[in-house]
Amino acid sequence: MRISWLDNLKAIGIFLVILGHMLPDSLLQQYIYSFHVPLFFFVSGYLFDRGKYDFRQLLRKKFRTLIVPYLFFAALSFLFWFAIVRNLSISGRSLAVDPVKPLFGMLYGIGVGDWRVPMNVALWFLPCLFVVETTFYFIRSWHFLPVFAALAYLVTFLPFRLPWSSDVALAAIVFYGLGYFFKDKFATRAFLPIVFAIHIVCCFYNSPVDMNNLAYGNIVYFYLSAYSGVLCYVALSKSIKNNGILNYIGQNTITLIGLVGITWFILNGVYYLIFKAKMEHSGVMFSFVASILQIGLTVPAIYIINTWFPFILGRPKGTPGAGRH
Numbered sequence: 001m002r003i004s005w006l007d008n009l010k011a012i013g014i015f016l017v018i019l020g021h022m023l024p025d026s027l028l029q030q031y032i033y034s035f036h037v038p039l040f041f042f043v044s045g046y047l048f049d050r051g052k053y054d055f056r057q058l059l060r061k062k063f064r065t066l067i068v069p070y071l072f073f074a075a076l077s078f079l080f081w082f083a084i085v086r087n088l089s090i091s092g093r094s095l096a097v098d099p100v101k102p103l104f105g106m107l108y109g110i111g112v113g114d115w116r117v118p119m120n121v122a123l124w125f126l127p128c129l130f131v132v133e134t135t136f137y138f139i140r141s142w143h144f145l146p147v148f149a150a151l152a153y154l155v156t157f158l159p160f161r162l163p164w165s166s167d168v169a170l171a172a173i174v175f176y177g178l179g180y181f182f183k184d185k186f187a188t189r190a191f192l193p194i195v196f197a198i199h200i201v202c203c204f205y206n207s208p209v210d211m212n213n214l215a216y217g218n219i220v221y222f223y224l225s226a227y228s229g230v231l232c233y234v235a236l237s238k239s240i241k242n243n244g245i246l247n248y249i250g251q252n253t254i255t256l257i258g259l260v261g262i263t264w265f266i267l268n269g270v271y272y273l274i275f276k277a278k279m280e281h282s283g284v285m286f287s288f289v290a291s292i293l294q295i296g297l298t299v300p301a302i303y304i305i306n307t308w309f310p311f312i313l314g315r316p317k318g319t320p321g322a323g324r325h
Contacts, residue, residue, distance in 0.1 A: 006043060007250030008237035013039045014253045017122060018260055019291040027204070028284060034203040034222075035229030037125070037211045038175040040253075042230045044129060045179025048136065055137055062133050065314030070126035072312050073258030074106040074117045080262050081118035088269065109164040111212045119261030124212055126257070128165035132173045139173075142181040148173050149223060156214045168211050178227060192235055199228035249295060252302045254313055256295065263297040 013036055020032040053061060082099055097114055105115030111124030152171035161167060202225035207217035216222040240246065249256070267290055271279040279290060305312055 002247070002251070004242045004247060005234075005237045005240070006046070007247045008240045008243065009039065009233060010043060010250035010253050011246040012233060012237065013043070014249060014256050015291060015295070017257070018294050019287060021122070021260070022264070022279075022287040022290055023284060025208070026284065030208045031203055033209055034206070035199070035226045035233070038172070038226040039230050039233060040125065041129070041132060041172040041175040042179040042227075044133065045136070045176035046183045048133070048176070048180050050137065055134075058137055059134060061314075062130050066126045066130040066133075068311075069254050069258060069313050070109070070123055070130075071106070073120065074123055076258070077117050077120040077123070077261050078102060078106060080265075085119060085265060110161045111165065112161065117261075119265060120258070121212065122257050122260055124165045124168070126254070128169050128172060131164050131166050131169040132176050135169065136173055136176055136180070139177065142177055145174050145177045145181075148177075149219070153216065153219045156216065161214075165212070167214060171211060171216070174223065175226065175230070178230075186231055186234055189235070192232065195228045196232050199225055199232055202228065252298075252306070255302045255305055256298050259298050259301055260294065263294045266297060267293055 016032045016036040016039075020029055020036055023029040023032070081102070097118070101114045102116065102118045105113075106117055108115055109124065109127035110116060111121045117123045148170050152167075152174070155162070155167040155170060158167065202221040205218070206221035206225060207215075209215055209217050209222055268279045271277070271290075279286070310317055
């Protein structure tokens, strides 16, 4: 049985992910980046059920539901980039990238540099979550979370990135663990103003953060801002009545992540044909509208995958809708 407020939370989160990638450098982007990725790791930790699987079963399930979708959408993004983007790109920058690097980079599973998946930086999240979930299986106490928090800071000094964003996973597992160990210990409404104040103060006292790039700024401000922000949006999601649109978006976040680069290119192409300008130069308000349009463009693909090709998302054929939590 699905939990409506979790779908609300995931819908808000995926909208902020899409919006955050479209915004220019700004205080709004800094705000969104301070918590939007931790939010998804928190949700995954909230849903984790240690007693449901043994480790082999967990490994198989997570490979099917995270790595298989990653490989499919990474290959689709690469083919779209290689066959279409390199021929139609406005700036021509894609032609300067050696196709061999992103092709092999799909197996390395990071979201930065020439080795990232072209057209879809956001896909790094899926192998990273796989690392988090399979590692967390062996963690039996929340007391380990500060250790991972410290390790996450230390690996930022490495001169190279770890495969499958395992370096990011060290920070991500903290939020995953908070979702699991403290799932029923949310801030009461009486304390929400204080929690929100912590969120805002720590966000803007810190420098801009980006988990994908291991940019945490002040590590204490980072964790405080991210977790307090997640708690605020948990409260917001719980206050929203059951909403079909939000439920639908929240149930299909992996497909939205998987196609975000392709829908952005299509939208940007249409915008350029009409206005003879790049979409990212169009301001904050248009970025809000464009983010909604990107979600809308993905709906036909969501329907096709859910109806005829659910195995792409790791679900057996005949599974109704978008599955269950």
